[in-house]
Amino acid sequence: MTDFDKTKQAFHLPQGVTYLDGNSLGPMPKAAKARVANMMADEWSEMLITGWNKAGWYVQPRKVGDRIARLIGAGPGQVVMGDTLSIKVFQAVSAARAMRPQRRVILSDSGNFPSDLYVAEGLARAVDAELRVVAPEEVAGAIDDTVAVLMITEVDYRTGRRHDMKALTQTAHTAGALTVWDLAHSAGAVDVDLLGCDADFAVGCTYKYLNGGPGAPAFIWTHPRHADAAQPILQGWMGHRAPFAFDQSYQPAPGVERMRVGTPPVIALTALDAALDVWDDVSMPDLRARSIELTQAFIAGVEEHCPDLVLNSPRDPAKRGSQVSFRHPQGYAVMQALIAQGVIGDFRAPDVLRFGFAPLYVDLDDVAHAVQIMAMILKDKSWDREEFHERASVT
Template identity: 65%
Template sequence: MDWNAFRARFHLPDGVIYLDGNSLGPMPVAAPERVARTMDEWRDMLIGGWNDGAGGEGWMSWPGRLGDRIGRLIGAPAGSVTVGDTLSIKVFQALDAALKMRPDRRVILSDGGNFPSDLYMAEGLIGALHRDLDLRVVAPEEVADTIDEDLAVLMLTQVDYRTGRMHDMADLTARAHAAGALTVWDLAHSAGAHEVDLTGAGADFATGCTYKYLNAGPGAPAFIYVRPNLQDAVEPALSGWLGHAAPFAFDPSYRPGAGVERLRVGTPAVLQMAALDAALDIWDEVDMAALRARSLELSERFAAGVATRCPALTPALASGVPRGSQVSFRHADGYAIMQALIARGVVGDFRAPDILRFGFTPLFVSEAEVDGAVGHLAQVMATAEWDQPRFRARRAVT
């Protein structure tokens, strides 16, 4: 893969080393024109854009077509992924559907490395359901041994948003299935970060977002996957009209649409989908195995450099633990350290209570930048440059 050629397809501000594509990916060079073209379609086609926009395919068909393109990156066949809403909504839908398929089981198992919103959505769903359900949250390394015959749904984020720890999806899915349970995998830090094989792992449901590694922009839509042989059994609680078998028949009662399309809800966000379309043009050309190899090269180079030069930073993961495309460290003053680093133009992020997080995305991060980031971090630590009020002051979105 010609990584320099990929890098040229993104806008990156001068003087910035961007190691936060795992929070919000940078803008593809082609995105503004694609969004502007979609605005032109709105201007010129008005309501007709739903049939004729998106370059003639119709805005309305975009969720499925974009879903299929994401599918290639995560081992999902055509017709098994649809795009829309936010990740929290898609998690709710997946968990709701899975729970309905296990009416006699009472445990949802997750771990402390799951993104809090996934756990919150589970809490909200349990509160609504009036079913005797128990959300068990264990440490990541305890998940495998906590699976038992009470389990309804194993609900995990594959890659821990703080530490970067990666679960073995195939192994845990097999264990859940052996216990008679279903799985819901959140791929927020997986899609576009490394190879994912939902089909090979036998995963039942998966969800993810497109504004991180997929680079589709702030507020880009989420996606949901349902294993093909489960799709017809899904009974959506969020039974919106665009998941209806015939949305424009305006039937008085809901009838689920075909396959995964029944997990569409309301009118899709067309401008956001335009940006996603431009971002996926890049992804269509990426070999995921090569990407993973390069991601490990870059992240191990960074981890080794920091280990040597910044002994005060504690690696968030023990050596040898599988990880995604990020490297994290712990430090009690992590917030201020990260602000000092950002002031130098090296952008990672902080996650409470004490995690410094750096994402390594081969499409736009080079070895020279990795080395530069290590150098800046070493200087910030060596001089206690971070220990200033301006770096300790918290902002709204951290």
């Protein structure tokens, strides 16, 4: 049984703050500060460039990838770290598209994160393909023999709607297509089972529920059956079979290692590695059960005490990730008023208040407090102040 009281103590949570925005940026694990400081003092300072060998910097992407693999239903040696999520999306989709050369369609849905759609749109232009976008509920019916790649974010960033990975992957395979799953709002939040669902490729970021810090590196997973066949368009030095042979032509490394591109961000990977220590004693079924408990309690509390808000997430927890969103015509101002009272969520245009429930550090007391503050703000209309309507650069 996972001790969530213990995991909460592993994080620095500012006094007086109820943090419900871990689906955008996780809080800092207490161990990360010392781990990064020690790396800089003992490794970078003293070892200089020899740290790539002596401190194991070069193999960090594989070692950290193995730690994430357990959390997403993957096996050892199947996940590698590095670069940004957009780059990993590009690599995965381009590799999958190349494996179905007679097909032109990259299929996605309108609930996908815009950045993924931007990447796919640019790729489609470059390789004479077509990006086809349908409503989330229309995805299964849109998979036909023209589709090369199904590119889906498992949990919708605005509504929290969760796609059925296993069912959609099976439908795609029956039609002869491959799947690319974005786990940005899944990894560390829900019980992902990539091998069990027979997915083809998956990518994800680590600064949300995995708490790796702002700009933490992304990960990419390739099913073992594709690992030595996938040929991404973006080929980098670190994905070469022998980087330090300095060959003029590219020879892909075996397995998922070919998905490495640039020099690993060692400091960021060190912080992420410290963050992953918290997961060593966490059961993913326990995590999912606690997530459902928290989100259900929040929905019940808001609907009882905040009648001005309209639920924007699936009511059935089986169809929802670990986030809940509500709509309000003045959603931005309401969220700013909440943040001013120490309850931190975020806003997504045009009118969505979004709340993430990370079981590692959010508990039922946090849920009750957030509902209480929200009810107060809506009742006295304290959100309707000039400073709360002024849009910041990041919402």
